[in-house]
Amino acid sequence: MTGSVGEIEAPGIPPVPAGVAPDAVRGRSPWYLAWVRLRRNRVALGFGVLFILIVLVCLAAPLWADHVAHTGPDANHITDKVLIDGQEEYVVSPDGTPIGPGLHGRYLLGADQNGRDVMVRLLYGGRTSIFIGVAAALVTTVLAVLVGLLCGYYRGWIDAILSRIMDVVWAFPVLLLGIALGTTLALGGLKIGGLVISGDSVWIPIMIIGLVYVPYMARPIRGEILALREKEFVEAAVAQGKGPIRIMVSELLPNVVSTIIVFFTLNIANNMLLESSLSFLGAGVRPPSASWGTMIADGYQNIYTAPHLTIVPGAMIVLTVLALNVFGDGLRDALDPRAKIRLEH
Amino acid sequence: MTKMRKAVTATVVAALTTFGVAACGGDTGDSGGGGGTGGGEINVSMTSFPDYVDPQLSYTLEGWEVLYNTYTPLLTYKHAKGEEGTQVVPGLAEAMPDISPDGKTYKLKLRKNMKYSDGTPIKASDFTYAIQRLFKADSGGSVFYEDIVGAKEYADDKAPTISGIVTDDNTGDITISLKDANGTFTELLGLMFAAPVPPTTTLDKDTTNNPPPSSGPFMISKVEAPQTLTMERNPNFKTVKDAGATDVADAGVDKITVTQNKSNSAQVTGVEQNTIDFMTDPPDADRLAEVKSKFASRFRMEDSINTYYFWMNNQTAPFNDVRVRQAINYAVDPEALNRVFGGRMHPTQQILPPGMPGYEEYKPYPYDMEKAKALIAEANPTDRNITVWTDDEPDRKRIGEYYHDLLTQLGFNATLKVIAGDVYFTTIGNQSTPDLDTGFGDWFQDFPHPDDFFRPLLNGASILPTNGNNYSRANYPDLDAKMNELRTKQLSDPGVKEQYAALDKAYMERAAWAPYGNEEFTTFLSERMDFDKSYHHLLFNQDYSSFALK
Numbered sequence: 001m002t003g004s005v006g007e008i009e010a011p012g013i014p015p016v017p018a019g020v021a022p023d024a025v026r027g028r029s030p031w032y033l034a035w036v037r038l039r040r041n042r043v044a045l046g047f048g049v050l051f052i053l054i055v056l057v058c059l060a061a062p063l064w065a066d067h068v069a070h071t072g073p074d075a076n077h078i079t080d081k082v083l084i085d086g087q088e089e090y091v092v093s094p095d096g097t098p099i100g101p102g103l104h105g106r107y108l109l110g111a112d113q114n115g116r117d118v119m120v121r122l123l124y125g126g127r128t129s130i131f132i133g134v135a136a137a138l139v140t141t142v143l144a145v146l147v148g149l150l151c152g153y154y155r156g157w158i159d160a161i162l163s164r165i166m167d168v169v170w171a172f173p174v175l176l177l178g179i180a181l182g183t184t185l186a187l188g189g190l191k192i193g194g195l196v197i198s199g200d201s202v203w204i205p206i207m208i209i210g211l212v213y214v215p216y217m218a219r220p221i222r223g224e225i226l227a228l229r230e231k232e233f234v235e236a237a238v239a240q241g242k243g244p245i246r247i248m249v250s251e252l253l254p255n256v257v258s259t260i261i262v263f264f265t266l267n268i269a270n271n272m273l274l275e276s277s278l279s280f281l282g283a284g285v286r287p288p289s290a291s292w293g294t295m296i297a298d299g300y301q302n303i304y305t306a307p308h309l310t311i312v313p314g315a316m317i318v319l320t321v322l323a324l325n326v327f328g329d330g331l332r333d334a335l336d337p338r339a340k341i342r343l344e345h
Numbered sequence: 346m347t348k349m350r351k352a353v354t355a356t357v358v359a360a361l362t363t364f365g366v367a368a369c370g371g372d373t374g375d376s377g378g379g380g381g382t383g384g385g386e387i388n389v390s391m392t393s394f395p396d397y398v399d400p401q402l403s404y405t406l407e408g409w410e411v412l413y414n415t416y417t418p419l420l421t422y423k424h425a426k427g428e429e430g431t432q433v434v435p436g437l438a439e440a441m442p443d444i445s446p447d448g449k450t451y452k453l454k455l456r457k458n459m460k461y462s463d464g465t466p467i468k469a470s471d472f473t474y475a476i477q478r479l480f481k482a483d484s485g486g487s488v489f490y491e492d493i494v495g496a497k498e499y500a501d502d503k504a505p506t507i508s509g510i511v512t513d514d515n516t517g518d519i520t521i522s523l524k525d526a527n528g529t530f531t532e533l534l535g536l537m538f539a540a541p542v543p544p545t546t547t548l549d550k551d552t553t554n555n556p557p558p559s560s561g562p563f564m565i566s567k568v569e570a571p572q573t574l575t576m577e578r579n580p581n582f583k584t585v586k587d588a589g590a591t592d593v594a595d596a597g598v599d600k601i602t603v604t605q606n607k608s609n610s611a612q613v614t615g616v617e618q619n620t621i622d623f624m625t626d627p628p629d630a631d632r633l634a635e636v637k638s639k640f641a642s643r644f645r646m647e648d649s650i651n652t653y654y655f656w657m658n659n660q661t662a663p664f665n666d667v668r669v670r671q672a673i674n675y676a677v678d679p680e681a682l683n684r685v686f687g688g689r690m691h692p693t694q695q696i697l698p699p700g701m702p703g704y705e706e707y708k709p710y711p712y713d714m715e716k717a718k719a720l721i722a723e724a725n726p727t728d729r730n731i732t733v734w735t736d737d738e739p740d741r742k743r744i745g746e747y748y749h750d751l752l753t754q755l756g757f758n759a760t761l762k763v764i765a766g767d768v769y770f771t772t773i774g775n776q777s778t779p780d781l782d783t784g785f786g787d788w789f790q791d792f793p794h795p796d797d798f799f800r801p802l803l804n805g806a807s808i809l810p811t812n813g814n815n816y817s818r819a820n821y822p823d824l825d826a827k828m829n830e831l832r833t834k835q836l837s838d839p840g841v842k843e844q845y846a847a848l849d850k851a852y853m854e855r856a857a858w859a860p861y862g863n864e865e866f867t868t869f870l871s872e873r874m875d876f877d878k879s880y881h882h883l884l885f886n887q888d889y890s891s892f893a894l895k
Contacts, residue, residue: 074746074749074750074753075750076681076746076747076750076751078678078681078684078685078747079678079680079681079684092684093684094683094684094688095630095633095634095637095684095687095688096630096633096634096684096685096686096687096688097634113630113684113685113743114685114743114746114747114750183765186762186763186764187762187764187772198760199762200760200761200762282737282763282765286761286762286763287742287745287746287761287763288746288749288750288761298743301629301630301631301739302630302631303610303631304610304631304632304635305631305632305634305635306631
């Protein structure tokens with residue numbers, strides 16, 4: 001039905017196209033539309049499910065350790081013996097070669113040079129790697145959003161100072177900065193006011209990784225806020241007497257949420273890669289704790305006699321990072337098909 | 346030798362007294378002898394380049410391996426394999442020193458008509474110059490020679506020369522006066538630190554890029570530190586041999602190129618494929634079994650004089666309780682740690698290693714986890730928070746992980762600290778470092794005398810604010826007194842070796858350490874090398890004078 005000239009449409013009722021029954025028209029939120037688009041991307045969805053499966057399997061590590069392997073991730077069994085095909089074999093032979101993978105229950109993926117069950121360490125290591133990836137992504141996101149909002153909204157000297165600090169962090173190669181911080185903090189830990197983190201804590205790599213990626217996320221957010229800052233709805237909010245914090249939180253932030261979500265997902269993958277690199281180089285997770293990076297570092301010394309020590313955690317890293325990246329790309333396409341978000345470094 | 350630097354403490358030498366001629370070795374088995382008139386060129390690979398190409402400064406295994414056959418001291422160590430190689434013999438000196446009855450004066454005589462590789466005559470005063478260089482160039486080895494009269498004054502710039510060394514270039518007479526008798530001084534004269542160099546050598550600077558002319562069978566002809574160096578036959582070595590230095594072996598090849606290669610695996614492959622003739626470092630555990638099985642005709646394990654142990658802070662809880670320390674000794678399984686080393690470790694539970702005078706094998710703490718747990722239950726320590734220290738070299742990191750797990754099994758709340766190998770010993774040797782509870786330690790002999798194991802590592806006087814080596818903070822006045830009494834005697838005196846063995850047992854009864862092994866080294870040569878001639882020297886690793894091509 002169309003209104004005649006001079007009539008005013010009832011507020012809240014949008015016009016319905018001719019030939020379409022009003023009941024057939026439903027309001028769809030941007031999130032619903034994004035979900036519809038994501039659901040159509042089967043590959044992305046599949047990898048998203050794969051990532052969730054990996055997380056669930058890793059969360060089940062204590063079950064495997066207690067009921068199948070009967071050993072913890074750090075327990076050494078160098079001189080123990082295990083029954084294989086009715087014969088007892090050393091977990092680590094007298095010449096130092098560990099037992100390989102096989103269907104012999106306790107050591108499904110074999111043992112490492114200290115006689116530790118690789119399967120148990122793989123699961124516990126996965127928990128550590130994924131936890132660091134997610135926690136560091138949260139640290140990055142919180143800091144980057146804060147910096148992006150402050151710089152983009154206030155501009156001027158606040159923007160100048162914070163942006164230059166970001167430039168300084170950006171100027172260092174991520175891995176080099178991570179190694180420098182990791183090595184320095186490994187011995188004495190981190191003490192900032194009341195915040196005390198011991199050198200062997202998993203929060204050290206989380207803080208390091210979380211910090212080094214802040215500029216990579218803060219810059220695009222700042223750019224978006226700078227653009228949004230000039231929009232009419234912000235002027236309207238100012239005219240209504242809203243304060244800066246309220247404008248940032250209730251007007252600007254909701255408009256960059258999709259960007260943040262996509263960045264967050266891709267950032268987890270990058271964090272896991274950086275954690276593995278740092279741990280491999282001895283500047284990440286501290287031994288004897290397992291992470292996929294420390295497992296590769298431990299295993300590569302035995303690449304000739306026990307390649308499984310390197311291949312298995314390496315394959316898990318590839319699989320998880322691939323899953324996150326493909327899912328993250330799908331999420332980006334779903335949330336904003338026109339977006340050109342890239343996490344570059 | 347990684348721990349040789351750690352031997353550089355003031356206490357090491359401050360306490361070395363008594364005189365006497367070394368009584369090392371005694372094994373009359375087949376000696377290597379080295380030498381030969383063959384020729385050819387070979388190449389050697391090392392994971393780490395020598396710290397210095399300078400006889401007064403070098404203090405690593407790699408450095409001494411190269412310099413042993415380049416610079417000849419007045420006395421030297423016999424070119425022989427096994428314990429025979431620990432015997433001190435005349436080098437540039439005509440004979441062993443004439444020692445005064447009070448043990449404070451050493452008289453030697455330089456052989457005549459000898460020349461360095463560049464043709465410069467070797468003079469008696471060159472010995473003085475070498476000792477002066479130790480002090481002016483801040484050598485880690487200078488502490489060994491502080492007992493020489495006037496050395497401290499010279500080091501402090503209060504005297505123009507070292508008054509305790511008198512030389513006569515015409516006669517070749519050398520007289521050394523010591524402040525106190527020092528039973529190890531003969532061995533010290535055989536170290537690289539005391540090798541004469543001509544006065545044209547820079548007094549106070551490292552000569553790595555321009556090494557002084559040599560007095561041994563080889564000379565250093567080219568150095569590109571830290572990548573490569575070249576050793577060539579010394580054209581004037583004949584003058585040393587003609588002067589009667591029969592115990593200094595001749596070169597068996599014309600040229601040796603030493604190259605640093607950080608990849609152990611690449612080195613193994615190089616030797617297997619005959620592109621590298623000798624690798625200084627043992628093959629990693631990963632390749633060891635393969636090398637042993639496929640290349641048995643050109644590979645063998647070699648003894649080395651060292652001890653690997655866990656140190657425990659004897660002065661603070663929980664390790665100030667002897668029952669806790671004994672429990673650790675019972676819980677440590679040397680066989681497990683041998684496997685971590687790829688089967689290259691001789692299991693032990695005592696301080697002195699095989700080959701060291703005074704070594705008497707005994708096993709006070711056979712592996713018994715239940716007994717260890719019972720002792721811990723009996724001691725019931727209130728402080729169970731322990732920090733375990735180790736460095737980041739692969740074997741040592743794994744040892745630290747093993748030890749961490751062991752302590753956890755015993756009911757401790759252990760935290761593992763893995764720090765970089767190049768700062769590890771300075772960190773744990775610094776008393777201001779917090780939480781120095783227990784950790785990895787090793788010690789390689791500087792010279793073949795048991796005092797070299799006890800004094801720096803277990804004497805109360807060796808507990809220093811920085812650069813200390815007594816990581817266990819062992820401080821037992823009765824055992825210190827015994828150690829001091831023994832240093833006034835010669836090893837050749839009746840019963841001295843037995844008393845050193847008893848001292849070893851006394852420390853282990855108190856479980857001052859938890860020792861677990863003596864690392865073995867290896868000889869792995871290319872196919873073209875004469876495997877039977879080449880041998881490992883107990884002090885200087887491979888004896889390059891024994892290298893020869895088939």
